[in-house]
Amino acid sequence: MSASDEPWPSELRVAKDRRTLTIGFDNGERHDLSAEYLRVCSPSAEVKGHHPSQKKTVPGKRNVEIIKIEPVGNYAVRIHFDDMHSSGIYSWRYFRDLATHPENHWEVYLQELAAKGLSR
Template identity: 60%
Template sequence: MTSERWPTELRLAKDKRSLQVTFDDGTTFDLPAEYLRVTSPSAEVQGHSPAERKTVPGKRNVEIVGVQPVGNYAVKLVFDDMHDSGIYGWDYLYRLGAEQGGRWQAYLDELAAKGLTRDRVR
């Protein structure tokens, strides 16, 4: 796998609520844990086709508890809800950062349309 983007730094916030990624073009993105969790590239979230993609509710307070390299092309994030099957390639992380505003609003719109919330249902 080749990537057009290459990270020069990944930094997990002390509160584990965001991941800062800096790329070789100088671009830096601060990606919230909740955003990374609900946009996970895993089959559990994305399904095996666009029709199978899931809207993941209740992740407002999720934390990243592990950041594991996958070869030289990606990183695997482990969340405190035990989700750990998403492999975040460098290009995907860059797209998540570059498209964060639109993707986040689309997620919020999906939650509202489905009567779901960002908060965990108790």
């Protein structure tokens, strides 16, 4: 699938409680992503590192909230969380990956927490 064939976001909406982001795509897909999930899967260098060996496991974000979303060009958004994390730039492609494979990302996160003795 080429980039031009990929679904394009048609809606981004933060819930009133600021704990869920709904993303809709022009192909009719619609996904609700929790703020916790988005925060712990942040694409920032602070979380992902510059190399896979530098990846950090982010504990204690069960109650994190989204305080602001701002566009980054026409390809992504920056999400500001109430824990002051705002360095991740979420591309449309990354949003779709998070939306369509949540069980993969979430299971890896839970396994990392357990292995390090950390909690949500």
